[in-house]
Amino acid sequence: MQKTVEFREHNGLLDDPQALRRQMESDGYLFFRGLLPADEIVALRRRILQICDNYGWIAPGTELMDGIADPSADAMEPFCGVGVPPAAYGDVQCLESFHRLAHNPRLVTMLGQLFDEAALVHALKIARLMIPAKGNAPTPAHQDHIFIQGTKTVYTCWMPLGDCPRRLGGLSVLRGSHKLGILPVRAAEGAGGRHVILDDESEQEWFETDFEIGDVLVFHSLTVHKSIPNLTENQIRLSVDYRYQPPSLPIERKSITPHCQVLPWEEIYADWKSEELQYYWRDYDLEFKEYDVSLVELQEA
Numbered sequence: 226m227q228k229t230v231e232f233r234e235h236n237g238l239l240d241d242p243q244a245l246r247r248q249m250e251s252d253g254y255l256f257f258r259g260l261l262p263a264d265e266i267v268a269l270r271r272r273i274l275q276i277c278d279n280y281g282w283i284a285p286g287t288e289l290m291d292g293i294a295d296p297s298a299d300a301m302e303p304f305c306g307v308g309v310p311p312a313a314y315g316d317v318q319c320l321e322s323f324h325r326l327a328h329n330p331r332l333v334t335m336l337g338q339l340f341d342e343a344a345l346v347h348a349l350k351i352a353r354l355m356i357p358a359k360g361n362a363p364t365p366a367h368q369d370h371i372f373i374q375g376t377k378t379v380y381t382c383w384m385p386l387g388d389c390p391r392r393l394g395g396l397s398v399l400r401g402s403h404k405l406g407i408l409p410v411r412a413a414e415g416a417g418g419r420h421v422i423l424d425d426e427s428e429q430e431w432f433e434t435d436f437e438i439g440d441v442l443v444f445h446s447l448t449v450h451k452s453i454p455n456l457t458e459n460q461i462r463l464s465v466d467y468r469y470q471p472p473s474l475p476i477e478r479k480s481i482t483p484h485c486q487v488l489p490w491e492e493i494y495a496d497w498k499s500e501e502l503q504y505y506w507r508d509y510d511l512e513f514k515e516y517d518v519s520l521v522e523l524q525e526a
């Protein structure tokens with residue numbers, strides 16, 4: 226039987242590494258209210274909505290920051306589960322502030338406490354511009370590990386770029402599902418195109434919330450999660466998902482490449498003001514692990 230439960234808030238565990246680790250081990254997720262500075266997120270939101278406007282996807286006469294989609298956006302062809310076509314996504318990947326947010330000291334410190342080792346931020350960083358349009362189905366229930374691989378000790382930080390009440394979508398996690406091991410998958414619509422096959426009889430507790438700007442959801446690479454359908458008629462759900470791991474554990478090469486190879490790093494970096502966050506992973510002595518394609522093979526049609 227499926228049950229929907231409000232996220233527990235874990236701000237009280239910040240600065241207590243053992244308590245953070247215990248909570249992650251127990252439920253497979255952590256949720257922090259207002260962990261990130263709203264002004265940084267607002268600025269990034271504005272840059273991304275400006276890109277949407279450049280492509281004609283913002284309804285004329287509406288306030289840019291409300292992110293109201295123009296009906297013509299229905300004609301665009303989204304790719305790679307990011308909500309928009311490659312040209313627009315390339316523009317987002319070129320934003321220095323989009324990459325910088327993943328390195329926010331509050332995030333990196335919290336993850337370092339969880340790992341008991343300074344966290345490596347994956348270079349592959351994802352933005353989702355979920356315009357309610359044809360082809361933008363909600364993300365099916367899945368485990369990140371089958372796509373990311375390397376070590377299972379990879380944690381995802383998901384955060385909305387603005388308030389994200391349930392009716393706008395948002396992410397939901399299946400509590401404790403990181404203990405189920407790697408689950409088989411069937412084909413599905415939405416990002417990743419894979420839906421985990423779960424025992425229907427099992428008691429399922431899906432945790433969700435009305436996200437506010439600055440909130441951060443952290444989950445283990447085996448924690449099953451999905452997006453909630455966007456029930457608004459025309460509002461764009463903007464979010465980012467970044468990944469972290471201990472640098473001492475194996476990593477798969479894709480994690481140091483631009484998401485979906487949308488542009489090469491040289492083009493992404495072309496207009497950046499600072500070199501600090503360019504090619505930073507080259508400072509690590511990383512152990513690379515081959516991608517195992519069998520993990521994404523479909524078990525059911």
Ligand SMILES: O=C(O)CCC(=O)C(=O)O
Pocket residue numbers: 353363364369381382383396416450451452464466
């Ligand atoms: O934002 C979404 O719709 C999907 C995000 C996701 O699956 C992830 O962060 O791993």
